[in-house]
Amino acid sequence: MLLLTVFILLVIIITVNKKREKACAALGGAYNSGSVVIIDAGHGGMDGGATGVSGLLEKDCTLIISKKLDAAMAFLGIKTIMIRTEDMSLDYSEDNTIRKNKIADLKARLKIADETENPVFFSIHLNIFPESQYRGAQVFYGPNSEKSAELADITQKTLISLLNDGNTRKYKKAPDSVYLMNKLSCPAVTIECGFVSNPEEEALLKNEGYQKKLAIAIAGGFIKYITGK
Template identity: 45%
Template structure:
């Protein structure tokens, strides 16, 4: 199908989905699953959606006790639904509140190693993976806010993907401070190990009370997920 026609259809399908959700008691997941049957599966990549942390490792914690791992998974679930609507296939690494391959007989350290290795194994098990890890930031200065995307230097496509997502996040969220996509630090295991296009999306700062409140909201998570998937689709259409 001609891509410009498909883009128009995509907008119409998205509008139908939103109206259907508002008008009825259907969930986004129900509607998106139904509509995704009509989406052309033209994308060569499979998007691996990685909810950061899990289990004993809750990640960053907000002042009110909200844990990063729960918000990460909520955003990933919304990304999964939006991607499905547009015909972009996904694979989730962590699907619940537990760490991956958790074994209660093993030490915390051994479980952490098993978890991170499982994320690599799952990513490498799919055809043409794009790896996208969702995290939240935390900093000592509570004035810091805004989403920021980091890329792995192992694959030059990662930088293009990161810049595309940063751009759709900036357009969609109109942040107080516009951040730029950056290369990830070498100390991040997944970023130095994976060889496919790989990015980390830090969706905002839990250490900023106003942003922490937004990050916990269902509607804001949907906006974040739409921006993230919009960036992925634009990348996938170009590559």
């Protein structure tokens, strides 16, 4: 069932990538889970996030993947909220220091989740490391909801099986320093989609087909999470 869904998704997303309403009608709310998926495209505006070895900006790539994830969720009939749909900060003041602006931005993201009923939070990021050999998507979970680890486990497994890239990473609890994961009370995961410090993986992250695969794996994992299948 999951594989079939993933296949259908792949076809639909390729053909109706930006036509959200059409996609939404395709399954007619087949997976109405009662949850609202919040899709958080990491960074944005003055905060570019990581910069890849050949210049890929994390904030740009996370937005592209997030939009594809939104399309995939819409196709499945799952309600979503996009934290941002363009290159912007959620809260920014010229008078603030970079650090203060960063905290204000994260607080604004948290507020959206706090004001949403039954949220499930997906924060989309890219990884970076000083040594270039490290690669592979990895999922981190917030400690405040007991459902988060299960969501992270399923998402990690779905990413590994769909990307089929020999990734052996395991899902982990988010470090204490990750503000959103530690503040959110709902099921919440951060997905580090890959390392921009690895030239091959950075090239994949720039590739539209690969971006779609990432989105489909995350959406497929969510279906598994809500259906238990």
